Amino acid sequence: VTSPQGRFDAAALLDGELLEDTEAFGKHLMYRFSGERWVHIHLGLFGKIRTVHTPVDTPRETVRLRLSTDQWFTDLVGAPRCAMIGPDERATLLERLGPDPLRPEADPHEAWTRIARSRQPVAALLMNQQVVAGVGNVFRAEVLFRSGLNPFVEGRALPQDGWNALWEDLRRLMRAGVRANRIVSTRPEHRERRRGRARRSDATYVYGRTDEPCRVCGTLIRRTDLMGRRLYWCPSCQ
DNA sequence: GCTAAATGTTGAT
């Protein structure tokens, strides 16, 4: 365990210790080391983890954390959070997170109790990590489109079966994302194809498609700012 | 070579 950039203080403490497990809760990633010690990582907007097989290269100056063995090394760059924590800090962190659709034990009803009494728009609730953990701007936009939901509907106006369907689709989309290592929201019949090759821009229905025609109805996709984040939607389908 | 933008969160106002 090293910190070429020098800003991960605990590197010396963990160097040579056993890495026992890795975990993810929503967007929070953890390396568990022996002795109830975790490295807590949040990638924020532009953090990246790159794992490479040896031969080891010289790390860039910006590498906050490097883990290396004889066979491989992995570099963390650009993350706003990378710190060693103990069981108490970890527990506090997890208490503040809503259910994560990727975790088998997650209970969507926990989210529902908050949604059902909120006057916030469902688009804002989906991005709130205390309500649902792991959903970001792309999944929010796409899952709302796929459910045909207006993003501005208040949480308390959302029917419970509507929420359950949304949750199931989130699980499906997020699991597919893990499998493919990228987000693909469009169903095959809605992907434009050129010479049989899928294009990168085929992956979403609404995210990043401002003023482009909706893949389903042709209406121009709209974009607005909601609580400091860009929100995309089809005013006709949703 | 410069600037803006990007799948996010926090803390101050």
Next chain:
DNA sequence: TCAACCTTTAGCT
């Protein structure tokens, strides 16, 4: 509601 923060890259000149 807004700025600050972390870094890289695309799109300009």
